Amino acid sequence: EDKVVQSPLSLVVHEGDTVTLNCSYEVTNFRSLLWYKQEKKAPTFLFMLTSSGIEKKSGRLSSILDKKELFSILNITATQTGDSAVYLCAVRGTGAGSYQLTFGKGTKLSVIP
Amino acid sequence: NAGVTQTPKFQVLKTGQSMTLQCAQDMNHEYMSWYRQDPGMGLRLIHYSVGAGITDQGEVPNGYNVSRSTTEDFPLRLLSAAPSQTSVYFCASSYSGTGLYEQYFGPGTRLTVT
Numbered sequence: 001e002d003k004v005v006q007s008p009l010s011l012v013v014h015e016g017d018t019v020t021l022n023c024s025y026e027v028t029n030f031r032s033l034l035w036y037k038q039e040k041k042a043p044t045f046l047f048m049l050t051s052s053g054i055e056k057k058s059g060r061l062s063s064i065l066d067k068k069e070l071f072s073i074l075n076i077t078a079t080q081t082g083d084s085a086v087y088l089c090a091v092r093g094t095g096a097g098s099y100q101l102t103f104g105k106g107t108k109l110s111v112i113p
Numbered sequence: 114n115a116g117v118t119q120t121p122k123f124q125v126l127k128t129g130q131s132m133t134l135q136c137a138q139d140m141n142h143e144y145m146s147w148y149r150q151d152p153g154m155g156l157r158l159i160h161y162s163v164g165a166g167i168t169d170q171g172e173v174p175n176g177y178n179v180s181r182s183t184t185e186d187f188p189l190r191l192l193s194a195a196p197s198q199t200s201v202y203f204c205a206s207s208y209s210g211t212g213l214y215e216q217y218f219g220p221g222t223r224l225t226v227t
Contacts, residue, residue, distance in 0.1 A: 034215070042203055042218035088155065100171065101216060105155040
């Protein structure tokens with residue numbers, strides 16, 4: 001059974017801080033790892049990672065995957081109140097269906113002014 | 114493109130009632146899925162479909178039925194609602210053509226069963 005564990009479950013930081021969110025996984029025949037941001041609505045896609053050691057970057061957000069150690073991190077630099085959200089990590093393997101994503105429980109990030 | 118649409122946005126049911134949550138996408142995606150999201154539980158897969166006429170169970174399928182008669186629509190049926198089905202339901206679709214399988218989510222349906 002595929003499994004995704006995110007840590008911490010919640011985090012409170014001040015504006016301007018840098019945060020690192022963690023995602024570890026166990027998956028049958030890993031295909032990709034995805035990060036989503038969820039505010040009070042549907043998850044929106046941030047990154048997809050398939051190769052180890054290659055950083056994906058979008059503005060103040062970046063993510064990297066370590067396929068040997070089976071984890072990924074999501075970094076947010078110079079945090080803003082608009083970054084407050086639940087960040088979801090998901091993995092896609094070939095377990096029961098190659099289209100399926102297995103999600104972690106999420107990290108709730110609160111950025112206070 | 115409207116993307117992925119879901120109706121209704123909110124619904125209150127009594128225990129034992131049945132209803133259908135609607136999901137449609139206009140992106141010609143072959144893969145569609147239904148998730149439920151409960152506090153502290155993340156997103157859990159209920160059912161999914163890899164194309165018209167093909168459906169399969171996910172992690173938490175009990176109490177739910179699906180069908181996929183067209184590429185665009187993927188309704189989720191609650192057969193006899195129970196309080197344990199109180200949740201937020203998300204429909205998602207994705208396309209394999211780019212190899213990315215990025216999932217696009219609908220806005221969600223908040224269901225309360227009393």
